[in-house]
Amino acid sequence: MPRRKGAPEVNAGSMADIAFLLLIFFLVTTTIETDAGLDRMLPPAEPPEDVDVVIKQKNIFTVNINKSGQLLVEEEIMSIQNLRKAAIAFLDNGGDGSCNYCKGRRDASSSDNPEKAIISLKNDRETKYATYITVQNELVGAYNDLRNREAQRLFGRDFTEMEGKFLNPETPSAERDDLKPKVKRIQELFPQKLSEAETSTN
Amino acid sequence: MHFKKSNPAKLPTISTTSLPDIVFILLFFFMTVTTIKNQDLLVDNKLPLANETEELTKTDRVIEIYVGRPKQEHGPTKDAMVQVQIDDRLVEINEVGHQTIIALHKMPEHLRKMAIVSIKADSKVKMGVIVDIKKQLRAINLLKINYSTIEGDVFRNLRNRF
Incomplete structure (x- = not known):
């Protein structure tokens, strides 16, 4: 028998098992952490000059948070749990009848239409941040609920899901181009008008 | 042989x-x-919960501002003032605007216009601090902000979970 075998071959049969073990380990342990939060837009430092727009009181939904975290909504004490419902009722009111998709009570003493409806949020300097975020979340939630309703009606899917897809850079651009007008349309149906005035100091 | x-x-x-x-x-x-190195946190940071959130997917244009009391191993006492951490350093509240501009200038130029400031504030922080930060951000014209939160039931924020 000739001696031409060379080095003995390494048995690589178990390599696959080891690799799979590794793969499974990483699949289980890794969590891709994406930051999430509430997006807000601050008003510009210098307000535009021609601001003498008169806003009717009935088109403003005032939310006041005091330093112990209690809410004063439209001059009435309200618990945070009810805030979303109240905000939806206000935004969806459609008092002047120009909003044909609104399903509210068309109460003449509440907002004219979603275009004009403004939510004004005021807080105290001593308010807890967590409370403030809860209120913000509920107000954004009110807008999202209404937008979801309209998106379901028009496109048969949720607005929040569409917007998330649209904003995600991993979505193929063809799909994003398709979503863009739809997202925009829904946003125009219920524009987010959330104003935050200067905080009271006392 | x-x-x-x-x-x-x-x-x-x-x-x-x-x-x-x-x-x-x-x-x-x-x-x-190995962990992907993010930042060493120098302040207490327990984010509030929220469920109507949007994801910050474009991380290249985000400036992170951590707000909270300094951690005990870094700060002198428990009752230390709330401070802000930008880029691994603790800064006073009134320097936030200046420091944010420095952070902004480290960003590639084409992203500066689209910069988003992610405010990661501890749930115990009082709104006065946040209001001050917002005022400074407005002054330097960085208007896009994101209140960083953890996915969860918002009403748990109101219970005392501290």
Whole structure:
């Protein structure tokens, strides 16, 4: 028998098992952490000059948070749990009848239409941040609920899901181009008008 | 003489069968030990919960501002003032605007216009601090902000979970 075998071959049969073990380990342990939060837009430092727009009181939904975290909504004490419902009722009111998709009570003493409806949020300097975020979340939630309703009606899917897809850079651009007008349309149906005035100091 | 005869001119071979194991152990070691380095937190940071959130997917244009009391190993006392951490450093509240501009200038130029400030504030922080920060951000015209939160039931924020 000739001696031409060379080095003995390494048995690589178990390599696959080891690799799979590794793969499974990483699949289980890794969590891709994406930051999430509430997006807000601050008003510009210098307000535009021609601001003498008169806003009717009935088109403003005032939310006041005091330093112990209690809410004063439209001059009435309200618990945070009810805030979303109240905000939806206000935004969806459609008092002047120009909003044909609104399903509210068309109460003449509440907002004219979603275009004009403004939510004004005021807080105290001593308010807890967590409370403030809860209120913000509920107000954004009110807008999202209404937008979801309209998106379901028009496109048969949720607005929040569409917007998330649209904003995600991993979505193929063809799909994003398709979503863009739809997202925009829904946003125009219920524009987010959330104003935050200067905080009271006392 | 006897040995030489039985095994003539053959080098002893080293077994390499255990080599993959060693390499994999090494690999394991490095993979578990390394963490993608984010930032060392110098302040207490327990984010509030929220469920109507949007994801910050474009991380290249985000300036992170951590707000909270300094951690005890870094700060002097428990009742220390709320401070802000930008880029691994603690800064006073009234310097936030200035420091944010410095952070902004580290960003590539084409992203500066689209910069988003992510405010990661501890739930215990009082709104006064946040209002001050917002005022400074407005002054330097960085208007896009994101209140960083953890996914969860918002009403748990109101219960005392501290």
